[in-house]
Amino acid sequence: MMLLFLIPAVAVAAAALLLFPMMREGVSPNAVQVRRRVLTNAGFFLAAAFAVVFFAVSASAAPAETAAAAATAAEASGGVGTGLGYLSAALATGLSCLGAGIAIASTAPAAIGAFSEDPKAFGKALIFVVLGEGVALYGLLVSILLINKL
Numbered sequence: 001m002m003l004l005f006l007i008p009a010v011a012v013a014a015a016a017l018l019l020f021p022m023m024r025e026g027v028s029p030n031a032v033q034v035r036r037r038v039l040t041n042a043g044f045f046l047a048a049a050f051a052v053v054f055f056a057v058s059a060s061a062a063p064a065e066t067a068a069a070a071a072t073a074a075e076a077s078g079g080v081g082t083g084l085g086y087l088s089a090a091l092a093t094g095l096s097c098l099g100a101g102i103a104i105a106s107t108a109p110a111a112i113g114a115f116s117e118d119p120k121a122f123g124k125a126l127i128f129v130v131l132g133e134g135v136a137l138y139g140l141l142v143s144i145l146l147i148n149k150l
Contacts, residue, residue: 085146085147099135107131112125
């Protein structure tokens with residue numbers, strides 16, 4: 001019970017220690033804006049971390065009857081593991097497609113520029129564009145394998 005509270009508290013304290021250099025006075029007006037943004041983000045982070053710790057501790061303090069009823073309902077609906085499996089399959093596909101889009105967004109214009117200067121460079125440039133798309137295919141393959149395991 002105490003360890004459940006201690007680990008997030010240490011993580012929040014370590015994150016808060018990183019903010020102490022931001023408390024010093026800055027010289028430029030841009031530093032004031034940056035400091036204000038960082039402190040605002042840190043405030044939201046600390047509030048969210050506090051909420052997570054509070055809800056984790058309050059959920060662990062629930063009566064045993066409530067926990068047993070929740071476990072029975074989770075087993076009847078396929079369990080939490082099944083839901084997390086589908087979520088991981090969706091994340092594998094979504095994040096790999098996002099990465100492929102970023103890769104293609106940077107390589108395709110460069111390939112077009114290289115092809116416009118030297119038509120012989122078409123094959124070499126196409127390889128780099130296709131390598132970026134391969135990332136999305138790997139993510140799709142991983143998600144198919146995950147769904148087959150469920």
